[in-house]
Amino acid sequence: MNIAGDHLANLAKLSLSEKEKKRFEADLAGILAYVDQLQEVETNGIAEITPASPTSQGGHAAPEINQLREDGPPRAHNEKEVAALRDALPAREEAYARVPLVINKK
Amino acid sequence: MAYKTFTIEKTHELLAAKKISCRELVNTHLEQIKKQESDIHAFLDVYEEEAFVRAQAIDEKIQRGETIGILEGIPIAVKDNILIKEKRATAGSRILENYDAAYDATVIKKLRDAGAIFLGKTNMDEFAMGSSTEHSAFGPTKNPVDHERVPGGSSGGSAAAVAAGECVAALGSDTGGSIRQPAAFCGIVGLKPTYGAVSRYGLIAMASSLDQIGPMAHTVADTKILFEAMKGNDPLDATTAQKSKITLSSDRVPRRMTGQISKLKIGIPKEYLGEGLNEDMRRSFENAREFFEKEELEVKDISLPHTKYALAVYYLIMPAEASTNLARYDGVRYGGERELFGEEVKRRIILGTFVLSHGYYDAYYVKAQKTRALIKQDFLSAFEDVDVIMTPTTPTPAFRFGEKTNDPLAMYLSDIYTVTANLAGIPALSVPLKNSGSLPRGLQFMARHFHEDDLFALGNFYEHH
Numbered sequence: 001m002n003i004a005g006d007h008l009a010n011l012a013k014l015s016l017s018e019k020e021k022k023r024f025e026a027d028l029a030g031i032l033a034y035v036d037q038l039q040e041v042e043t044n045g046i047a048e049i050t051p052a053s054p055t056s057q058g059g060h061a062a063p064e065i066n067q068l069r070e071d072g073p074p075r076a077h078n079e080k081e082v083a084a085l086r087d088a089l090p091a092r093e094e095a096y097a098r099v100p101l102v103i104n105k106k
Numbered sequence: 107m108a109y110k111t112f113t114i115e116k117t118h119e120l121l122a123a124k125k126i127s128c129r130e131l132v133n134t135h136l137e138q139i140k141k142q143e144s145d146i147h148a149f150l151d152v153y154e155e156e157a158f159v160r161a162q163a164i165d166e167k168i169q170r171g172e173t174i175g176i177l178e179g180i181p182i183a184v185k186d187n188i189l190i191k192e193k194r195a196t197a198g199s200r201i202l203e204n205y206d207a208a209y210d211a212t213v214i215k216k217l218r219d220a221g222a223i224f225l226g227k228t229n230m231d232e233f234a235m236g237s238s239t240e241h242s243a244f245g246p247t248k249n250p251v252d253h254e255r256v257p258g259g260s261s262g263g264s265a266a267a268v269a270a271g272e273c274v275a276a277l278g279s280d281t282g283g284s285i286r287q288p289a290a291f292c293g294i295v296g297l298k299p300t301y302g303a304v305s306r307y308g309l310i311a312m313a314s315s316l317d318q319i320g321p322m323a324h325t326v327a328d329t330k331i332l333f334e335a336m337k338g339n340d341p342l343d344a345t346t347a348q349k350s351k352i353t354l355s356s357d358r359v360p361r362r363m364t365g366q367i368s369k370l371k372i373g374i375p376k377e378y379l380g381e382g383l384n385e386d387m388r389r390s391f392e393n394a395r396e397f398f399e400k401e402e403l404e405v406k407d408i409s410l411p412h413t414k415y416a417l418a419v420y421y422l423i424m425p426a427e428a429s430t431n432l433a434r435y436d437g438v439r440y441g442g443e444r445e446l447f448g449e450e451v452k453r454r455i456i457l458g459t460f461v462l463s464h465g466y467y468d469a470y471y472v473k474a475q476k477t478r479a480l481i482k483q484d485f486l487s488a489f490e491d492v493d494v495i496m497t498p499t500t501p502t503p504a505f506r507f508g509e510k511t512n513d514p515l516a517m518y519l520s521d522i523y524t525v526t527a528n529l530a531g532i533p534a535l536s537v538p539l540k541n542s543g544s545l546p547r548g549l550q551f552m553a554r555h556f557h558e559d560d561l562f563a564l565g566n567f568y569e570h571h
Contacts (some may be wrong), residue, residue, distance in 0.1 A: 004289070008456055008459050008460055008463070009456070010427065011459050011463060012442055012456055012459040013433070013436070013444055014447070014452055014455060014456070014458075015444075015445065016278055016452070020449075020452065023449075024248075024452070024453055024456050027453055027514050027540075028286070028453070028456065028457055028460070029533035030514075030515055031421060031457060031514065031515060034417075034418060034421075035418040035421060035422055035474075036517060037414075037415065037418055038415055038418050038419065038422075038473050038474060038477055039469075039473070041412070041415055041473070041476075041477050041480065043473060043476035043477060043480070046480060047476075047479060048472055048475030048476045048477075048478070048479060049315070049475050049478045049479050049482065056538075059179040060399050067341070067344045067346075068253050069341060083210050084191075084192070084206070085208050085439075085440075087206075088205060088206070088208065088439065088440040088441075089438075089439060089440070090437055090440065090441070092436070097438055097439060099438050
């Protein structure tokens with residue numbers, strides 16, 4: 001696996017030093033070599049377990065039906081909780097979060 | 107370890123009989139914390155003031171002659187990835203070093219309503235990624251039994267706090283063994299409930315299809331008390347099971363803890379006794395097999411054929427899910443920049459991102475989820491024949507600091523017996539092995555989905571005979 005091309009680091013939104021990239025490439029090569037044994041498992045026709053899929057042989061361990069809430073207005077905002085969430089914003093202007101510029105207007 | 111704390115049951119007895127006040131109880135534990143923390147470092151935050159306030163209220167209640175519930179006044183420690191409102195929750199990471207939780211986890215609300223007293227938050231591997239607590243951004247925790255050794259992880263702080271008598275019981279979380287392995291290393295009891303039995307609302311997510319919150323305590327009876335208080339369907343966590351499943355349908359009577367266990371059949375999977383199992387561990391484990399055979403329980407050898415793929419499956423699914431869950435740490439809504447992630451976290455995010463990326467998703471992630479279905483099927487088939495599966499919890503006892511930090515794969519291998527329960531969603535309990543020598547070792551029981559009562563019955567029996 002090649003992470004030197006920055007593709008993975010970019011997808012993961014991590015900026016890695018050259019040293020880290022080298023280290024991870026080596027670690028991951030070892031781990032991927034270990035997990036390669038899965039290629040020998042016969043999985044034709046097996047439904048994979050996904051957290052979203054309910055029931056049956058391939059389904060997840062627990063919920064067999066989707067749990068839906070009542071189709072009505074959501075519970076009222078808890079002002080204290082909202083204030084706490086706002087306080088957690090690292091960079092803020094009144095009720096807004098300040099974020100780095102994402103879209104470049106050219 | 108010179109100081110040993112009481113069990114929940116015993117503590118409750120003393121409080122109700124006014125043989126000890128709740129304030130004294132809290133004070134005793136805070137003293138233990140003060141005495142040992144510079145050595146052990148199990149706690150990240152201690153709530154001295156609040157604990158005394160709660161204790162005062164409970165003492166007044168007792169003075170008024172009111173009866174108290176079994177958990178009322180019991181000092182509990184909480185792993186730092188479980189949110190307590192207005193209190194710091196770091197998940198062992200610099201990213202959340204200054205983050206105060208905006209709400210209570212459902213389990214916290216339930217335990218608070220039951221009167222439990224939270225003594226503080228315990229240390230853990232960063233974002234639950236680790237098996238030794240060496241990956242905490244705030245320094246490691248030491249195993250109270252041997253300070254040169256790790257307490258296990260990722261719930262190492264909780265395990266150490268219980269083992270050191272700094273609290274009566276603690277909460278941990280388990281994604282691939284993070285409750286059971288530290289319980290085994292520190293000589294206490296730990297339960298990973300059935301997936302869906304306990305709400306994950308307010309648990310800082312690692313791998314959403316694997317995580318469960320669970321109790322860690324001195325006895326099986328104590329873990330049962332905590333489990334009963336925490337379990338339940340929760341509208342705030344859509345992956346919790348329906349009420350009827352968790353509380354058992356009316357046609358099935360839950361097995362009493364002190365009742366007949368002779369009808370329980372135990373299966374020992376041969377795949378868990380291969381090479382890699384330390385010789386002393388094998389011997390201690392075989393003693394456990396003999397113990398049950400002497401008690402005239404049917405013990406048979408079984409096979410779980412896909413066991414050897416379990417670790418590979420886990421180390422594909424878990425990083426994939428974790429990389430997705432950790433995408434929320436963008437430094438915008440809360441917390442610090444992604445640069446603050448520790449090395450192990452970055453490693454797993456990169457691995458997970460790779461596994462989910464275009465061109466590799468089918469070969470790795472989907473393949474792993476299909477193999478997972480086969481692993482689960484192995485268990486379902488085995489449970490047609492036996493009721494409880496028994497294995498060692500870990501291949502070795504607690505290792506020394508630094509022994510496994512240079513080779514990530516070597517660290518991952520310490521989870522080899524525990525990941526299967528998370529993959530299949532079944533409940534699993536680790537209890538201390540008898541005659542384990544100078545270091546604690548764990549004995550693991552696994553049961554059918556929602557059959558925690560079979561685990562408690564067998565574990566309790568083993569503990570008392």
